[in-house]
Amino acid sequence: MLNPELKLNSGLFSEKAEIKSMRDGFGEGLVLAGELNHQVVALCADVTESLRMNLFRDRFPERFFELGVAEQNMIGVASGLAATGKIPVVGSYAVFSPGRNWEQIRTTICYNQQKVILVGSHGGLNVGPDGGSHQALEDLALTRVLPQLAVISPCDYWEARKALLEALTYPTSVYLRLARATGPVITSPETPFQIGKAQVFWLPEEPFSGITVVATGFLVFEALKAAQELAQEKINIAVINNSTIKPLDQTLILAWAQKSKLILTLEEHQKFGGMGSTVSEFLSATYPVPMHFLGVADTFGESGEAQELIKKYGLSKDSLKEVIKTLLIEKL
Amino acid sequence: MKQKRNKQAERIASLEELSLKIRQEIIQMLLEAKSGHCAGPLGAVEQYVALYFGGILKYDAKNPDWPERDRVVVSNGHYAPLLYAILAEAGYFPRDELKNLRKLGSPLQGHPYRLGLKGVETSSGPVGEGLSQAVGMALGLKLDKIKSQVYCLMGDGEQDCGSTWEAAMLAAKYQLDNLTVLIDRNNIQIDGFTEKVLPLEPLKEKYEAFGWKVLEVDGHNLEEIISALLKAKSLFAKPVAIICHTIPGKGIDFMEWEYQWHGKVPNSREAEEALRQLRSLKGKIQSELD
Numbered sequence: 001m002l003n004p005e006l007k008l009n010s011g012l013f014s015e016k017a018e019i020k021s022m023r024d025g026f027g028e029g030l031v032l033a034g035e036l037n038h039q040v041v042a043l044c045a046d047v048t049e050s051l052r053m054n055l056f057r058d059r060f061p062e063r064f065f066e067l068g069v070a071e072q073n074m075i076g077v078a079s080g081l082a083a084t085g086k087i088p089v090v091g092s093y094a095v096f097s098p099g100r101n102w103e104q105i106r107t108t109i110c111y112n113q114q115k116v117i118l119v120g121s122h123g124g125l126n127v128g129p130d131g132g133s134h135q136a137l138e139d140l141a142l143t144r145v146l147p148q149l150a151v152i153s154p155c156d157y158w159e160a161r162k163a164l165l166e167a168l169t170y171p172t173s174v175y176l177r178l179a180r181a182t183g184p185v186i187t188s189p190e191t192p193f194q195i196g197k198a199q200v201f202w203l204p205e206e207p208f209s210g211i212t213v214v215a216t217g218f219l220v221f222e223a224l225k226a227a228q229e230l231a232q233e234k235i236n237i238a239v240i241n242n243s244t245i246k247p248l249d250q251t252l253i254l255a256w257a258q259k260s261k262l263i264l265t266l267e268e269h270q271k272f273g274g275m276g277s278t279v280s281e282f283l284s285a286t287y288p289v290p291m292h293f294l295g296v297a298d299t300f301g302e303s304g305e306a307q308e309l310i311k312k313y314g315l316s317k318d319s320l321k322e323v324i325k326t327l328l329i330e331k332l
Numbered sequence: 333m334k335q336k337r338n339k340q341a342e343r344i345a346s347l348e349e350l351s352l353k354i355r356q357e358i359i360q361m362l363l364e365a366k367s368g369h370c371a372g373p374l375g376a377v378e379q380y381v382a383l384y385f386g387g388i389l390k391y392d393a394k395n396p397d398w399p400e401r402d403r404v405v406v407s408n409g410h411y412a413p414l415l416y417a418i419l420a421e422a423g424y425f426p427r428d429e430l431k432n433l434r435k436l437g438s439p440l441q442g443h444p445y446r447l448g449l450k451g452v453e454t455s456s457g458p459v460g461e462g463l464s465q466a467v468g469m470a471l472g473l474k475l476d477k478i479k480s481q482v483y484c485l486m487g488d489g490e491q492d493c494g495s496t497w498e499a500a501m502l503a504a505k506y507q508l509d510n511l512t513v514l515i516d517r518n519n520i521q522i523d524g525f526t527e528k529v530l531p532l533e534p535l536k537e538k539y540e541a542f543g544w545k546v547l548e549v550d551g552h553n554l555e556e557i558i559s560a561l562l563k564a565k566s567l568f569a570k571p572v573a574i575i576c577h578t579i580p581g582k583g584i585d586f587m588e589w590e591y592q593w594h595g596k597v598p599n600s601r602e603a604e605e606a607l608r609q610l611r612s613l614k615g616k617i618q619s620e621l622d
Contacts, residue, residue, distance in 0.1 A: 041472075041475070062475065063475070065471065065506075067498075067502060068498075068501070068502070070495075070498035070501070070502070072464070072494070072495040072498060073464045073467075073495050073498030073499045073502060074464075075464070076461050076462075076463070076464020076465045076467070076468060076495065076499065077464050077465070077467050077468035077471065077499070077502065078468060079454070079464070079465050079468055080405075080454075080464065080465035080466060080467060080468020080469040080470070080471070080472065081468040081469070081471060081472045082468075083403075083453065083454065083465070083468065083469055083472070084468075084469050084472025084473055084475075084476065085472065085476075086472050086475070088468075103458060104461055104464070104495070107455065107456075107457065107458050107461060108454070108455075108461050108464070108465055111455050112446055112454055112455040113446070113447060114454075
């Protein structure tokens with residue numbers, strides 16, 4: 001069942017569930033950040049409305065900088081602004097930032113220890129019709145290898161908003177990954193959020209010794225939906241929302257590894273180097289447990305509707321249910 | 333017959349002497365470190381001396397984080413030995429530290445590292461990123477209404493980088509008249525002469541076309557550099573680039589114009605010869621003073 005302590009959206013599975021976008025959560029959070037802290041400045045590279053940064057631009061025009069299609073420069077400029085005491089929030093599509101400007105992020109932000117909040121929208125297949133060129137499936141891998149950078153992949157509107165606000169006071173720079181597509185609102189304003197903390201969104205019936213799904217981002221909903229439908233078939237799983245990929249919530253992951261037969265990770269990212277790899281690197285060294293990885297298998301995306309793509313690439317709730325049933329029969 | 337000396341000439345002569353001293357320190361540091369870059373730092377000495385000791389830069393070595401200070405962004409981090417010699421001379425740290433360049437545990441990293449050393453505004457090394465950071469600082473200072481100048485020291489090789497021109501466009505867009513760039517136009521980069529590797533000319537016209545005011549100086553003429561820096565500070569509504577024409581490896585005959593000296597250091601015999609040449613130059617400057 002949905003974890004009652006977390007005050008999640010109880011109408012989540014209803015046909016009338018509220019649908020909102022992470023980008024709106026971020027954009028509205030950014031205005032709030034600007035109100036709370038006068039040092040917050042925002043930079044964007046010609047995708048301002050798409051990232052909802054127009055809300056901040058219109059509210060604080062003097063603190064908004066339009067950089068043009070120049071993502072490498074944008075990072076250096078943000079570093080320079082940080083050097084004068086500003087808290088820059090830098091937005092673009094993830095294929096361009098951190099895709100195109102990775103070395104600038106490494107040198108001028110991370111190595112230089114200038115605190116900047118990097119926002120990469122259009123992470124994952126949910127980008128849809130724009131196709132493979134615009135679907136970032138590598139950004140988590142690119143960012144999580146950088147020291148002095150936390151990596152967050154929120155699951156919905158509220159988490160995106162809270163993650164941005166938390167990032168303002170977080171001690172290092174932060175990369176925030178956003179989806180393009182809208183999705184059901186999973187959490188609520190009351191759901192606690194802290195960078196570095198994973199949460200069990202779906203609690204299995206106790207006693208439990210089954211499969212724990214660790215999901216991140218846009219696919220957390222698919223995992224919850226699968227859990228709900230499997231429960232009706234008396235298949236008992238746990239679902240963890242692992243929105244902070246780095247630093248990993250080792251305590252919670254370890255605790256659930258210890259009570260699970262298998263950990264299954266689910267992400268809209270290359271299987272190589274993403275969230276699943278992070279979990280696996282940690283568990284293989286501390287508490288080896290069978291694992292299964294659902295993600296994109298060393299290939300690029302393509303055009304199609306978000307839901308069509310998620311289905312085709314085996315990341316939908318139906319694929320997940322099928323995989324879980326197979327694993328239960330064949331491996332456990 | 334003794335030349336009539338005015339105060340200005342005396343000042344310039346003392347800065348010339350200081351330049352020689354800095355060059356000797358660069359050679360000694362590189363000999364000790366056994367790796368690093370030679371030609372560029374030797375050629376750019378006058379730009380740094382003019383900036384730090386020619387009455388241009390607003391700084392306080394005792395209070396390095398002073399918010400009203402001018403900012404210096406060294407975009408070409410391989411000029412580290414030159415920057416370090418200058419910072420030691422300016423009093424940011426004891427000169428004795430210079431012998432630890434590139435050694436384990438030393439704050440004098442192979443390329444400047446901001447967190448290790450006061451006076452270093454930004455960690456650099458990969459070229460083509462300094463101008464962006466300088467633009468960011470200039471924007472931040474303007475937002476805070478702090479009337480400090482940002483100086484970005486660049487090489488000519490990094491004019492190859494696309495991000496340099498992205499930053500140049502943005503500086504013009506925001507009319508950053510609190511930004512001055514010094515380009516060390518020594519015509520060499522790792523693979524050879526700049527015009528063979530990737531032609532940059534007409535460099536002046538390029539910056540002008542990008543909306544900048546451009547000044548050109550003899551990069552070994554301290555008087556010219558200082559007056560260009562003063563002029564740059566007084567101009568409004570445009571960022572200023574000062575193209576400093578220099579000789580790579582300046583002051584040491586077997587290094588001058590030899591691009592092979594971009595990224596190598598002298599052995600002890602070569603260093604001895606280099607120092608001998610620099611010392612005899614010093615004799616020449618002193619005799620001119622008499």
